[in-house]
Amino acid sequence: MMNNPYIQYIENYIKENTPLPFLKREDKYQEMVKALTDHNLTDYIELVASCYSLFYTGLDYHLNAYDNPEHLPYAILLGDFISSYVAEILYKHQQFELLKTFAHTTKEIMLNLLNGTSDDNLLVNIINTLKSRCNNGFS
Amino acid sequence: MDLASLCNFNKTLLEEKIKAIINKDPNLPEHYREHLSQLLFSSGKRIRPIFTVLGSYFGNADQDQVYNLAAIFELIHTASLIHDDIIDKAELRRGKPTLHTIYGTTNALILGDYLVSLCCETVSNFEFEEVYYNDFHLTDLCRSEITQQRLLFNFDITYEDYITKTKNKTALLIAASLLGGAKLAGVDEKTLKKLYIYGINLGISFQINDDILDFTQDTTHLGKPNGADLMNGNITLPVILALKDKKINKHIRNLSKQSPIEDFNYCINYIKNSKWIKKSHRISRKYLKKAKKAIKGLKHDKKALLIEILDMLDKRTH
Numbered sequence: 001m002m003n004n005p006y007i008q009y010i011e012n013y014i015k016e017n018t019p020l021p022f023l024k025r026e027d028k029y030q031e032m033v034k035a036l037t038d039h040n041l042t043d044y045i046e047l048v049a050s051c052y053s054l055f056y057t058g059l060d061y062h063l064n065a066y067d068n069p070e071h072l073p074y075a076i077l078l079g080d081f082i083s084s085y086v087a088e089i090l091y092k093h094q095q096f097e098l099l100k101t102f103a104h105t106t107k108e109i110m111l112n113l114l115n116g117t118s119d120d121n122l123l124v125n126i127i128n129t130l131k132s133r134c135n136n137g138f139s
Numbered sequence: 140m141d142l143a144s145l146c147n148f149n150k151t152l153l154e155e156k157i158k159a160i161i162n163k164d165p166n167l168p169e170h171y172r173e174h175l176s177q178l179l180f181s182s183g184k185r186i187r188p189i190f191t192v193l194g195s196y197f198g199n200a201d202q203d204q205v206y207n208l209a210a211i212f213e214l215i216h217t218a219s220l221i222h223d224d225i226i227d228k229a230e231l232r233r234g235k236p237t238l239h240t241i242y243g244t245t246n247a248l249i250l251g252d253y254l255v256s257l258c259c260e261t262v263s264n265f266e267f268e269e270v271y272y273n274d275f276h277l278t279d280l281c282r283s284e285i286t287q288q289r290l291l292f293n294f295d296i297t298y299e300d301y302i303t304k305t306k307n308k309t310a311l312l313i314a315a316s317l318l319g320g321a322k323l324a325g326v327d328e329k330t331l332k333k334l335y336i337y338g339i340n341l342g343i344s345f346q347i348n349d350d351i352l353d354f355t356q357d358t359t360h361l362g363k364p365n366g367a368d369l370m371n372g373n374i375t376l377p378v379i380l381a382l383k384d385k386k387i388n389k390h391i392r393n394l395s396k397q398s399p400i401e402d403f404n405y406c407i408n409y410i411k412n413s414k415w416i417k418k419s420h421r422i423s424r425k426y427l428k429k430a431k432k433a434i435k436g437l438k439h440d441k442k443a444l445l446i447e448i449l450d451m452l453d454k455r456t457h
Contacts, residue, residue, distance in 0.1 A: 017285055062252060066244040073226040076248060077285045080222060083252065084277035087259055091272035099268065103259035110253035111166045114246065 004029075006050035006089060010057070010082060018074045023060045029053035035123055041130050047093060048126060051086045055106060055122070058082030101129040145447060148189045149206070154180060156210035160261055171250055174238055179217055181233040186345070187212040190313055191320035193448075194334060196441045198324025205320055207265055211258050212316045218254035219280070221247055226284075227371060270322040274335070275315035283307030291372030294382060294392050301379055302343060309349075310342025336433035337445060341452065344426035348455055350375035351419050354411045366407030372396065376422065380415040381406075387413075427453055 007029070011022045032049040036042055058079045065075035083106075090099045105125045112119045143150060157179055161172060188209035195205040223229075224237040225244055231237060239247035255277075262271045283304050290296050317338040321331055353368045354377055368375050381387050387409045394402060410416070427449045434445055 017289065059252075062248045063245060065248060072244070073288050074285065076222050076226055077281055077288065079248070079252070080219075080255075081278055081281035081285065083255065084281060088272065088276060088278055091268060096263065096268055099259070100263035103256050103263055107164075107253060107256035107260050108166075110249050110256055111164060113249050114168060114171060114253065115166065 004046060004050045006047070006085075007054065010054060010085065013081075014078065018071075018078060020061070020068075020071055020074050020078060023057050023064075025053045025056040025060070028056045032123060032126070035127050036130075039127055039131060041127070041134070044130060047089070047095070048098070048130070051090060051098075051102065052122065052126065054082050054086050055102070058086070059109075097129050097133060098126065101125050140451075142189055142448065142451060143185060145451065146189050146193050146444065148185070148192050149202075150185070152202075152206045153185065153188050153209055153213070156206045157213060160210055160214060160257065164257070167253070171242075174241060175217075175250070175254070177235055178220070178232065178238070179213070181235060183213070183217075183233065185213065187216055187312060187316040190316040190338065193441075193444070194317040194320025194322075194326070195324040196444070197321050197330055197334065197439055198326040200320070200324035204265070205323055207261070208267055208270065208319050208323060209316070211261055211267070211271065212312070212319065214254055214261075215258045215277070216312065218251045218258070221251035221254070227367075267319075267323075270319045274318045274322075275312065279307045279311055287373060290374065292374075292395055294374060294378075296374045296379060298376075298379055301374070301376055305343050305346045306339060309346040310339045313342035313345065314338030330437065330439070333434050333437050337430045340426045340430035340433060341449065344423045344430065345452060347376055347419060347423040347426065348452065351377060351416055351423070354407065355416060365411065366403060369394070369407060369410075370403050376419045377410050377415050380418050381410045381413060384413065384415065424453060 007024075011024070014020060014022045029049050029052070032052040033045055036045050036048065041048075058081075061075045061079035061082070065072050065079070068075060086102065087099060090102065102122075105122045109120055109122065142148075158176075161167075161175055161179070188206075191209035191212055192202075192205055195202070220232065221238050224232055225239045225247055229237050230240055237247075238250060241247075242250070262268060287304060287308070290300070314335050315338075317334050318331060321334050326334070350368065353375065354366055356365070364370070369378055378391060382391055387406060390402070390409070391406050394406060431446060431449055434442055437445075
C-alpha cells in the first residue's frame with residue numbers, strides 16, 4: 001500500500017495542506033488485494049484497491065467530522081475531495097463500468113447509513129463487475 | 140427580464156427532471172426526500188442549469204437529454220451547499236432551516252454524499268461520462284475550498300490568489316455546465332474553446348459581484364448579515380483592495396476569529412461605503428469584457444444572447 005501512487009498522492013496532499021492526519025484504511029486495501037488475487041484479477045490491484053481503500057478514508061473523515069469541531073471544515077472538504085478523486089481517476093482510466101458500480105454502490109451505502117444500517121456490497125459488486133468484464137472477453 | 144426568461148429556459152422541465160432523479164430511490168426515508176425537495180425547489184437562481192441549456196443552443200441536441208444533464212449540475216451544486224452550510228454554521232438557507240440544524244452534522248454530511256453518488260450514478264445511467272467528468276473536476280473545487288480554509292484571516296492573500304480561488308470555486312462549474320450542454324449538442328472544438336473562456340470569465344465576474352453584494356445588499360435579500368464572508372475570515376476582493384487604504388488597513392489586519400462584532404462592523408461599514416466597492420465593480424466588468432472578447436470571432440445567431448447575458452450580469456443587484 002505504501003507504494004501505491006494514488007494513496008501516496010492523497011497522503012501527501014493531506015500532510016501538506018491540512019492539519020488532519022491521514023486516515024489510512026490498510027485493512028480495506030488488503031481486503032481488496034486478497035479478493036482480486038482470489039479471483040485472478042491481479043491486473044487491477046493498483047487502481048481498484050486504492051479506489052476501494054480511499055472511498056473508506058473519505059467516508060471516515062465525514063463520519064468522524066463531528067468529533068473534531070476544531071477541524072470540522074477540513075474533515076468535510078477532505079471527504080469530498082477524496083470521493084471526487086476516486087471518481088476522477090476511474091474516469092481518467094476510462095473505467096466506466098467500475099465508475100457506475102462505485103456510484104451505485106456508494107449511494108446504497110449512504111442510503112443504508114441514513115436508514116441506520118451498515119450493509120455494504122462494494123467489494124462484492126466490484127469483483128462481480130470485473131469478473132463479468134473478463135467473461136465478456138475484455139481485460 | 141431575468142436570466143431564465145432571456146435564455147428561454149424551461150423551469151418546469153428542469154423541475155420534472157430533478158424530481159425524477161430524487162424520487163427514484165424508494166429506500167430514501169421520506170423526511171429526507173421532503174427536505175431535499177424543499178431545498179431544490181426553493182428560490183435558487185438555477186445558474187448552472189441555465190448555462191447547460193444555453194450551451195446546447197450552439198448545436199443540435201435532444202432537449203430532454205440537455206435537461207437531464209442540467210438537473211445533474213443543479214443537484215451537485217445543491218450537495219455542495221449542504222456541506223457549505225455545515226462549514227459556515229449557517230442556520231438558514233433560502234429562508235428555511237439548514238439540513239444540519241434539523242438532522243445533525245453527520246446525517247447532513249451523509250445526505251450530501253448520497254446526492255453526490257446519486258449524481259454520479261445518473262451520469263453513468265445516461266452515459267454522460269465524457270460531458271461531465273472531462274471538463275468538470277470536483278477535486279479542483281475542493282482544493283480551492285481547502286486553500287480557502289488555510290487562508291482564513293490571512294490578510295496577505297494576493298489579488299492573484301483570489302482570482303485563482305474564484306475561478307476554481309465558481310467559474311469552473313459555470314464553464315463546465317455551459318460546455319456540457321454544448322458537447323451534448325455536438326458543437327465543434329473551436330466554438331467549445333470560445334464558450335469555455337467565456338464561461339470562465341463570466342463566472343469570475345459573477346463571483347466578484349456576489350462578493351460585492353455580501354457588503355452592499357440589504358440583509359433581507361442576502362439572507363445573512365452584511366460582511367458575513369469577512370466575519371468567517373474569508374478574504375474577498377473588496378477587502379483585498381481596502382487593505383491598500385491607510386485609514387482601514389490596521390483595523391482589518393487586527394481582525395481575528397475572536398474579535399468582537401463591533402470591530403467587524405466598523406470594517407464592514409467602512410468598506411461598504413468606500414471607493415473599493417466601485418473599484419471591485421470595475422474589476423468585475425473587466426472580466427465581463429474578457430468574456431465578450433472570447434466570443435468575438437464566434438459566428439452564430441445565439442451569440443447576441445451571450446452578449447445580452449453579460450449586459451444583464453453587469454446590472455445585477457441581487
